[in-house]
Amino acid sequence: MFDLKQLQLFTAVAEFGSFSRAAVALSISQPVLSRQIKALEDKVGVALLYRNGRGIVLTEAGKILQSYAVALLEQAARAETELAALRSNPRGTIVLGMPPSVGVVLTAPLVQNFRAQFPQVSLRVIEGFSGHLLEWLVMGKIDVAVLYNAPRMNNLLAEPILRDELFLLGAKNDPHNLGPGPVDADVMSRLPMILPARPHGLRVVLDHILGSAGIEPNIEVEVDAMPSTLRLVEAGIGYTILS
Template sequence: MDLRQLRYFHEIVRLGSFTRAPEVLQIAQPAVSVAIRKLEAELELQLFQRHDRKVSLTAEGERLWVHAQRILQAADDARLEMQELKGLSKGAVRVGITGMMGSYYFPPILMAFRHRYPHLSLQVIEGGTWQLQQMLEQAELDLAVIVCEFLPTELEARVILREEMRVVVACEHPLAQQTTVSIKDFFKEELVLFRKGYFHRKLVDRLAAEAGVQPVIGFETNLIPLIKSIIKQGFGISTLLAMAVADDPDLVDLPFTEPVYLDLCIAWRRNGYLSKANQAFVDFLLENT
C-alpha cells in the first residue's frame, strides 16, 4: 500500500465515481482502476461495490476510508512543514467564518491582516457553524470561527469574542416599548431564523428546548439583510448579534431578561499541523480582538 493508491482511493470515495476521480486527479482512468485493483489484491479485500454508474464502499472499504483520511492528512501536514522549513511556501490561510461574523465583524480584521502580511494568500469560506466544523475536521479548512459551546474534542480553539444576542423587533412592535424581553415572550412571537446548522439557530433551538416550547417559525433564511427587512415590515422578530443591528434606526434591539451571550472561537484540528501562515492569523486575531 502506498500514498498514491490511497489518494486514488480517497478521491473515488469523495466523488463517488471511478470516472470523475481521474478527471480531478488529472490522470488516465485506466491508471486509477489498475491502482485500485492492485490495492485490493494486496489487501486481499474488496473495497468497493460496483454499480451501474455509482460506487459504494464495502464494510472493509469503510474501515480503510477512516485510516486513509488520517494518513493522507498527516502526509500533507508533513509536506507543508518541510516546505516551510526550506522556505518554499509563500503561505496560505483557509478560514471559515459564519455569515453574521463575516458581514459585521471580520472585514476590517481581514483587511488589516492582509496589510500586515501582503505575501500570504487568504481564502475565506462562509458557512454555518456545523458545516464549518465538519469542513475543519475533514481538513477542507485550516481554521474556522465557531461557537465555543459546541466545540468537539478533536478541535483546539481560543476565544476571540464574547457577544450578546439581542432580541430584534420593528420600531412599531409592542415589545419595542419594553426594556427587556423574557424567553417566554420571545417564543410567543412568530420568528425569522437562520436555517439549521448556524449558531444563531442552534442558540434559539437550545433556548426553546430549555423553555419547553416549540418555536413558531415564519421565515428561514441565512441572508441577514432579508431577516432585517422582514422584521422591519412586521412579519416577525428575531435574535441577532448586537453588532448586526448597531446603528440601524428602523430596528429596536433589546436584551433578554436574562442576558444571552455567545463565546466565539478560532478553532483548528488538535492533531493537525498549524502552518506558519495559520499561526500568524491566529496570533493576529488574538492581538486584535
C-alpha cells in the same frame, strides 16, 4: 536511511584526508569521529576509507557515497534555509470561514491586519453558518473558522474569542408593542419568529436555551440568509434574534 550527521562527519574526513584534522575542524574528539565513521560503514556494509602513509584515502564505495553525501547535505541545507524563511515570512494560502453576522464586523479589519503581517500568504474568506463551517472544517475544506459556541472535538483546537449578547430585533414600528428594554424569553412562544434552520450555530444555541426552559418558539419562517431575514423583519413579517 542515512544519518545526516554521520554523512557530514564522513565528508569532513574525506575533505581533510585525516581524522585528526577533521576532528579539530568539527570540534569533536577523534575517538567519537572514528566511532561515527565505523557506524556508517557498518550501516552500508562496506569499507568507505582506508589509511595509508599519507593519511586517509577513499575506497571506491567511499567515492560513490561522497558524491551522494555532498548532494544530500546541500539539499538539506537548502531545505533548512527555506523552512527558516517560511518561519519568518510564511507563504501559502489560508481559507477562513466566518458566519455572515461576524463577517460584517470582522472581515475588513482582519484582512487588513493579516496582509500587513503576512504579505506572502493568500487569504481566502468564506461566509457560512456555523453548522456548515464546522462541517467544512472537519472535512478540511477550510483551515480555520469563527463559530458560535464551538463544540469540543478531539481533532480540533478551539480558542474562545469573545462572549456576545443576543438581541431581539423587530420592525421599527414595534408591531407587538414590546417597548424598550429586556423582554422575557417566553415572549418568543407568542411572537412570529424568523430564525435560521439547524445546523446554524445560533439556532442550535437558541434551541438549547429555550428547550431547557420549556419554551417552544413560534417559528413563522426559517431563513438561512441574514440579509433576507433583516428585510423580512423590517417589513413587519416577524422578529428575529441576532448578536
